[in-house]
Amino acid sequence: MGNILIREETLESSYVPPKLPGREKELALLERRFREAAEKGVPQHLLLTGGIGSGKTALARRVADNLSRRSRDSSGGIRTIYVNCWRRGTDRGVLREILKSVGIDLPERGYSVSEMLDVLERGLRREPAHRLIVLDEVSAIVRQETKLVYLLTRGSEVSLGPISLLLIAPEDILPYLDPASRSSFGVSHQMHLPPYDAKALEAILTTRAEVALRRGSVSVGVHRLLAEAAAVRGDARFAIELLLNAARAAETDGHETIDLEDARRARMAFLPGVDEKRLEGLTGTSLYVLLAIARSLRGPKGAVTTENARKAYGALCEQLGEKAASRVTFWRVVKQLEREEWVEIEPASVGRPARLHLGDAPASQLELLLEARRSHTALRKT
Ligand SMILES: Nc1ncnc2c1ncn2[C@@H]1O[C@H](COP(=O)(O)OP(=O)(O)O)[C@@H](O)[C@H]1O
Ligand SMILES: [Mg+2]
Numbered sequence: 001m002g003n004i005l006i007r008e009e010t011l012e013s014s015y016v017p018p019k020l021p022g023r024e025k026e027l028a029l030l031e032r033r034f035r036e037a038a039e040k041g042v043p044q045h046l047l048l049t050g051g052i053g054s055g056k057t058a059l060a061r062r063v064a065d066n067l068s069r070r071s072r073d074s075s076g077g078i079r080t081i082y083v084n085c086w087r088r089g090t091d092r093g094v095l096r097e098i099l100k101s102v103g104i105d106l107p108e109r110g111y112s113v114s115e116m117l118d119v120l121e122r123g124l125r126r127e128p129a130h131r132l133i134v135l136d137e138v139s140a141i142v143r144q145e146t147k148l149v150y151l152l153t154r155g156s157e158v159s160l161g162p163i164s165l166l167l168i169a170p171e172d173i174l175p176y177l178d179p180a181s182r183s184s185f186g187v188s189h190q191m192h193l194p195p196y197d198a199k200a201l202e203a204i205l206t207t208r209a210e211v212a213l214r215r216g217s218v219s220v221g222v223h224r225l226l227a228e229a230a231a232v233r234g235d236a237r238f239a240i241e242l243l244l245n246a247a248r249a250a251e252t253d254g255h256e257t258i259d260l261e262d263a264r265r266a267r268m269a270f271l272p273g274v275d276e277k278r279l280e281g282l283t284g285t286s287l288y289v290l291l292a293i294a295r296s297l298r299g300p301k302g303a304v305t306t307e308n309a310r311k312a313y314g315a316l317c318e319q320l321g322e323k324a325a326s327r328v329t330f331w332r333v334v335k336q337l338e339r340e341e342w343v344e345i346e347p348a349s350v351g352r353p354a355r356l357h358l359g360d361a362p363a364s365q366l367e368l369l370l371e372a373r374r375s376h377t378a379l380r381k382t
Helices: 024-040 058-071 091-101 113-126 148-153 179-183 199-211 220-231 237-252 262-268 276-280 286-298 306-320 328-338 361-381
Strands: 045-050 078-084 129-134 163-169 191-192 342-347 355-358
Touching: 024 045, 024 058, 024 078, 024 129, 024 163, 045 058, 058 078, 058 163, 091 148, 113 129, 113 148, 148 163, 148 179, 163 220, 179 361, 199 237, 220 237, 220 262, 237 262, 262 276, 262 342, 286 306, 286 328, 286 355, 306 328, 306 355, 328 342
Parallel strands: 045 163, 045 191, 078 129, 129 163
Antiparallel strands: 342 355
């Protein structure tokens, strides 16, 4: 056990990946905007929006890291401050955190916002630079009618020096800001991150697996299966959680590598897939056809041709001493199983026959459940 997840901490959300597949353009654009702002000495405020797991936090942290690293190499430049507002809760909590990042630790009580701003002003003056302040999950303070966003956008006027703001929220929060703050975020000052598609998620999983997992312990097929499952939500966090689960499943079973079975099992843990109640609804032939498909999917295979599934079904019936249904009936049952979301039918394409995938069920678990159900039914019959 423990030979696949060699750097598990890199699958946690605190890890900031060096590369962001699928967000290269956004990364370059944000870096350029803030770098230009620093060079011209004119603050730029930006609102970054997108759904859960669309990479908002990862992108902002990467931008901040890249900008402050680059400015350490060259003179002048930008200093960055990142605060998660949801964790701080209030304007004062957020301000305390900003102060901490310039080396000032104020007690939790006893200071008003304007007193804290005075302290901040002195702190910032010690090390003059253009600041980029990232306020992640900013909705938390916007809901409380924050004054802080307004005060920070007026940084130069209130003698805090040049401050660029990067606000992050799931959706457009500008309508909830005061008109003055809102006007400093024009239309061109918004960036929206669309959900990831399966291809992007696959690239994200592939690059993350390279740091987190033992080399060679996961195949392209596994990445694809998990990426497709997560594409339903377009959520990279979900994709990475699935990978972590699949790796754990493989380690628990003492596998050397993550196989498709482990991946299906991981997916199943998240999606409402097989339960015995659903199985109750299956009648004789459907039960056998599904069991045959599950059996022919055992091992590192993601799909089975309908022809091979039918052969497996024939063999199963023979073994059980049952009469196999006709080819037509078999196909009708497969179609029915697809409508009930037990299996997916991948249509035939040039040079390749139609193939069957098992929905969200790991073949071996489904098989166990089906076996149990079958013997149960058999017992009831007698
Ligand atoms: N383009 C990407 N490349 C690599 N990892 C990514 C990418 N986008 C998101 N992630 C990872 O997915 C997870 C969720 O992303 P996160 O930035 O926290 O999403 P959000 O803040 O939009 O909810 C994190 O572990 C993050 O590192
Ligand atoms: Mg986030």
